[in-house]
Amino acid sequence: xxxxxxxxxxxxxxxxxxxxxxxxxxxxxxxTIPVLPTLVESFVDWxxxxxxxxxxxxGMVWALMQFFFSPVQGALSxxxxxxxxxxxxxxxxxxxxxxxxxxxxLAFLFIGRIIxxxxxxxxxxxxxxxxxxxxxEKRAGAFGLLGAAFGIGFIVGPAIxxxxxxxxxxxxxxxxxxxxxxxxFYGLLILPESxxxxxxxxxxxRRANPIGALGLLRSSRALLGLSGVVCLSQxxxxxxxxxxxxxxxxxxxxxxxxxxxxxxxxxVCMMIVQxxxxxxxxxxxxxxxxxxIGLAAGALGFAIYGLAITGPAFWIGIPVMAFWGLAGPAAxxxxxxxxxPDQQGRLQGAIGSIxxxxxxIGPGLFTQTFAFTVGPEHNGxxxxxxxxxxxxxxxxxxxxxxxxxxxxxxxxxxxxxxxx
Numbered sequence: 439x440x441x442x443x444x445x446x447x448x449x450x451x452x453x454x455x456x457x458x459x460x461x462x463x464x465x466x467x468x469x470t471i472p473v474l475p476t477l478v479e480s481f482v483d484w485x486x487x488x489x490x491x492x493x494x495x496x497g498m499v500w501a502l503m504q505f506f507f508s509p510v511q512g513a514l515s516x517x518x519x520x521x522x523x524x525x526x527x528x529x530x531x532x533x534x535x536x537x538x539x540x541x542x543x544l545a546f547l548f549i550g551r552i553i554x555x556x557x558x559x560x561x562x563x564x565x566x567x568x569x570x571x572x573x574x575e576k577r578a579g580a581f582g583l584l585g586a587a588f589g590i591g592f593i594v595g596p597a598i599x600x601x602x603x604x605x606x607x608x609x610x611x612x613x614x615x616x617x618x619x620x621x622x623f624y625g626l627l628i629l630p631e632s633x634x635x636x637x638x639x640x641x642x643x644r645r646a647n648p649i650g651a652l653g654l655l656r657s658s659r660a661l662l663g664l665s666g667v668v669c670l671s672q673x674x675x676x677x678x679x680x681x682x683x684x685x686x687x688x689x690x691x692x693x694x695x696x697x698x699x700x701x702x703x704x705x706v707c708m709m710i711v712q713x714x715x716x717x718x719x720x721x722x723x724x725x726x727x728x729x730x731i732g733l734a735a736g737a738l739g740f741a742i743y744g745l746a747i748t749g750p751a752f753w754i755g756i757p758v759m760a761f762w763g764l765a766g767p768a769a770x771x772x773x774x775x776x777x778x779p780d781q782q783g784r785l786q787g788a789i790g791s792i793x794x795x796x797x798x799i800g801p802g803l804f805t806q807t808f809a810f811t812v813g814p815e816h817n818g819x820x821x822x823x824x825x826x827x828x829x830x831x832x833x834x835x836x837x838x839x840x841x842x843x844x845x846x847x848x849x850x851x852x853x854x855x856x857x858x
Contacts (some may be wrong), residue, residue, distance in 0.1 A: 453568070453571065453572065453580055453583065455625075455629050455630070456564055456567045456568060456584070456629075457584065457587050458624065459524060459528075459564065459621055459624065459625060459629065460561065460564050460584055460587040460588065460591075461587040461590055462591075462617050462620060462621035462624070463527075463528070463531070463558065463561070463591070463621055464587060464588050464591025464595060465591045465594060465595045465598070465614075465617045466531060466535065466595070466613075466614040466615075466617035466621070467558065467591065467592075467595065467614070468591050468592045468593075468595015468596050468598075468599060469595045469598050469599035469602065469613045469617070470535075470538075470599060470610050470611060470614050471592075471595065471596045472596050472599045472600045472603055472610070473599060473607055473608075473610050474493065474496075475489060475493050476603070476607060477547065477607055477608070478492050478493055478496075478544070478547065480607065481543060481544040481547065482544070494801070496548065496551045497797070497801065498797075498798050498801075499548075499552060499555065500551050500554060500555035501793075501794045501795070501797025501798045502555070502794065502798060503552055503554075503556045503794070504555055504558070504790060504791070504793060504794030504797065505648055505790075505791045505794030505795050505797075505798070506647075506648055506791075506794070507555070507556045508561075508562045508648075508786075508787045508788075508789075508790025508791050508793070508794060509562075509645075509646050509647060509648050509650070509651030509652075509784065509788060509790070509791055510646045510647075510787070511523050511527070511562060511563055511787060511790075512562045512563065512566060512646075512651065512783035512784050512786050512787020512790065513642070513646035513651070513783060513784055513787060514641060514646070514783075515566055515633070515783035516566075516638060516639050516641075516780055516781065516782070516783035516784055517638055517639065517640065518638070518641075519631045519633045519638070520563050520564075520566055520567045520570065520631065520632050520633055520783070521629055521630070521631040521632070523563045524563055524564070524567075524625055524629065525622055525625050525626060525629075526557075527557045527558065527563070528618050528619075528621045528622035528625060529618070529619070529622045530553070531554065531557040531558060531614075531615075531618040532615045532616075532618035532619045532622060533615075534550055534553040534554050534557060535550075535554075535611045535612070535614040535615035535618060536611075536612075537549070537550045537553070538551075538554075538611045539608045539611035539612050539615065540608075561790065562783070562786035562787045562789065562790035563783060564584065565581070565584070565770065565782075565786035565789070566782040566783040566785070566786045568580045568581060568584065569774045569779075569782040569785075569786070570632035570633050570779070570782060571632050574771070574774065574775050576717075577767075577770065577771040577774055578716060578717075578720040578728065578767040578768045578770070578771030579716050579717030579720055579721070579767065580767075581716075581766065581767035581771060582711075582712040582713065582717060582720075582763070582764075582767040583712070583713055583717075584767075585708070585712035585713075585763060585767060586708075586709045586712040586714075589705050589706075589708050589709040589712065589713075590709060592705065593701075593702060593705040593706070593709075598610075599613070633779075633783075637779045637780050638780060639780040639781070646784075646787075651784055651787050651788040652665075652788050652791060652792075654777065654784055654785060654788055655788055657777075660842055660843075661773060661776045661777070663839075663841070663842030664769055664772055664773050664776075665773070665788070665789075665792065666838055666842075667729070667733070667765075667769055667835045667838050667839045667842070668766075668769050668770075668773075668789060668792060669792050669796065670831045670832065670834055670835035670838070671733065671765055671766065671769070671831075671832060671835050672792060672793050672796045672800075673796045673799065673800050673831055674740065674829075674831040675796075675800075676796055676797065676800025676801060676803070676804060677740070677800070677804040677824050677825055677827070677828040679801075680800060680801045680804040680808075680824075681804050681805055681807075681808045681824045682701075683697055684805075685808065685821055685822065685825070686749075688812060688821055689821045689822070690748070690749040690752065692749065696749075700752075700753070700756075703753070703756055704756055704759070707756055707759070707760035708760050708763050711760045711761055711764065712767065715763075716728070716763065716764055716767050719764060720764075720767070720768060725768040725771045726768075726772070726839075726843040728764045728765070728767075728768040729764070729765050729768035729769055729772065729839050729843065730836055730839055730840055730843075731761065731764055732762050732763065732764030732765030732766070732768060733762070733832050733835050733836035733839060734832075734833075734836050735758055735759065735760075735761035735762050735764070736759060736761075736762030736765060736829075736832045737829045737830075737832035737833040737836060738758055738829070739755045739756075739758040739759025739760075739761075739762060739829075740755075740759070740826070740828040740829035741755075741825070741829040742754055742755030742758060743755045743759070743822065743825040744822030744823065744824070744825030744826040744828075744829065745822055745826070746822070762832070770789070772843070773785060803827075804824045804827070804828070805824075807823055807824040807827055808821065808823070808824045811823040811824070
């Protein structure tokens with residue numbers, strides 16, 4: 439069953455609304471990045487080794503919450519609509535950041551990270567909102583704009599967090615709470631509902647748990663294959679936050695200033711592609727070609743990162759890697775065509791679960807690969823192996839994507855006959 443395209447004006451307004459919602463939510467996440475490890479250190483008598491272990495555990499628990507609760511929020515949004523789920527997430531996140539700002543000990547901070555993992559699972563609902571309000575042929579471009587919102591948030595957010603943290607270590611958490619409150623009131627006053635009542639489906643825990651949500655991805659060979667592509671792509675992405683700083687410091691001797699400028703360049707290039715180039719490129723060559731070109735560019739970019747002997751050689755890979763930004767929006771656009779309107783939330787929840795489980799597996803995989811290849815048995819001569827592994831994952835994803843999309847994709851199933 440398909441949904442008729444909404445008029446251009448309302449559709450554009452809805453896209454602006456959800457773009458700002460995701461931007462504010464990402465800013466809230468970003469402002470806490472520079473100070474969370476230091477705050478943890480302050481609770482363990484400035485023992486950096488113990489703090490590193492605890493921050494790693496918190497990251498794994500946060501990702502697990504994403505794995506379990508992304509499908510729940512997706513299913514709830516299929517039942518009650520996207521707007522109430524997004525509002526619950528915004529106000530819940532604001533209360534959570536207040537809790538972390540006031541945390542008197544490590545236990546309260548840990549509880550705050552658990553709640554944060556639960557409430558920020560609403561990013562999947564934002565994806566469903568895009569699927570509701572955008573015609574299938576324009577969804578890849580809209581998902582690209584969401585990617586640009588993430589990029590802006592994770593560039594500007596840490597910069598704001600660093601400035602606030604210089605004043606007071608807990609001030610960034612108050613800033614995050616303010617961003618989420620602003621987001622909540624913005625949604626309460628302006629954000630319209632996108633899912634019509636007649637397109638909603640009954641809530642079921644069987645579909646809302648991660649296993650049930652992932653079951654939707656097995657409803658067709660095309661959807662299963664594309665979910666495999668997304669999984670490989672997301673797993674490869676985990677290499678960047680896991681080992682980039684370690685790698686750049688070890689191989690090139692970069693200080694924090696050069697690392698920060700390099701990350702800013704990566705973010706700016708990705709924003710240019712996702713925010714400005716995805717839409718015209720997909721319109722010109724289609725989602726399949728965009729997916730394959732994006733994965734190939736990502737694989738080449740990671741290969742350059744891993745094999746670059748000098749810093750300037752590494753920088754050559756940044757604009758190449760930026761075109762990886764074509765792959766995610768194209769894959770999501772193709773996947774949303776394969777499910778009915780009342781399953782879009784469940785689909786985005788399943789994608790969120792894939793991201794969550796990769797957030798658990800990826801950091802250990804890539805940090806251990808880096809540690810092994812710079813160890814004494816290798817004389818430190820293969821520090822880029824983690825990025826080469828990421829390149830291999832993306833190349834595998836490109837081959838899988840080529841095979842899956844070379845067949846005629848099955849039409850989305852109707853409301854009455856959709857996957858259960």
